[in-house]
Amino acid sequence: MNQIGDRIAIYRQNKQMTQEEFSSRLGVTPQAVSKWERGQGLPDVNLLEGICTVLAIDANELLGIKSSKNVVENNDLAMQLEIQKKMIAEPLKIEFGSGLIQVFTDGLKTNFVNDQRKKLVEETGILMPLLRIIDNVDLQENEYQIMSYDKIRKSTIVDMTHDNIFQNAIMDVIQECKINYSDILNKQIVKSMMDNLKVMYSGEIEGVIPEKIDYLVLVDILKEIIKRNGNIRNHIKIVEMVEKEFLLNSNTNVIDITNKLMEVI
Secondary structure (H helix, E strand, C coil): CCCCCHHHCCCCCHCCCCHHHHHHCCCCCHHHHHHHHCCCCCCCHHHHHHHHHHHHHHHHHCCCCCCCCCCCCCCCHHHHHHHHHHHCCCCEEEEHHHHHHHHHHHHCCHHHHHHHHHHHHHHHCCCCCCCCEEEECCCCCCCEEEEEEEEEEEEECCCCCCHHHHHHHHHHHHHHHHHHHHHHHHHHHHHHHHHHHHHCCHHHCCCCCCCCCCCHHHHHHHHHHHHHHCEEECCHHHHHHHHHHHHHHHCCCCHHHHHHHHCEE
16 A cells, blocks of 8 residues: 555545545546546646645655554554544544445435535534544444434434435434534634635634634634524624633633623624
């Protein structure tokens, strides 16, 4: 497993991306990605940074340079990835029995998950984290379960004769995300929100987050807003008010800030 193409294939599959999705995010053709993964060519050096960004890896991993992150004694990259995946309790995951493999495989070929993610963030400001979707042989063939940080939020036995099983499962995920978002929300999700704000309105966040206000402070404030059934979509107002409160009073706390935010958002 020493070729760059092999690593691209494994990391891409680990991110549950098709060659088409991966290629579109890089701005190349699916045929080019296919050639890399089959060892019939190498990506241009100008693409390496983009590949690492899309796959969320560093250049050493892509190039096969050993680092302290290795958790296996040999070069079994697939096993290393499997072990690393199992180290972490996923913020949001759906597991399904063997009888639903084709249902989920076909469903993932559509854009239904992203369409619902877009609708959710438009309505509530809730950014659904990357949904880990995986089969589980320990479940009944027609069962799926929704989990967050290894806690089972919902388990469902489906009627295989019904249509829209995949869509119904994803809508269950959306609903659980709404109900339990204060538990699901973490620093990485908030960072993604702030990174987006920086791209769209750089002046609102430049030099403020995380320089003046730590991501974890924002996590606590957003969680408190959500617990009070508030809408967190107005990131601009939230950041501005949090910055203002910290400038006026360095001893201000999450509850005081949230009380004031709930009056304006």
